[in-house]
Amino acid sequence: MDGPVDRRPWGPTPRAVPVSRRAIPENLKDVNQPKEPEDATQSTEEQRELQDKLEHQHEDPQGPGLGQSDRNVADESTR
Template structure:
């Protein structure tokens, strides 16, 4: 009995994101950003502690 140990080849497009996937990923990465927020470009170290 012969065994085939070679898995089927990966489809070429399986490793490339579609335009829809890129748009969704971009939305997910930037979902909590507000460009108009005060101190949006400052880190927590640059904002004074008010406690």
């Protein structure tokens, strides 16, 4: 035998997308990079807006039972 035999029943795994060896143009190098604030410990305006939306996503000021939580609702399943 010439070398190790590939005994996987499905054979070698092909790449779904061929890898290009071309250089990345200068104007595309930072396209997918997130904006980094001056101080990385501080959140960006975009992050603050997203966090605010996430914290208040289920609030409806006109909704019924807004003052209720799972702690002050009667549990009728323990009869």
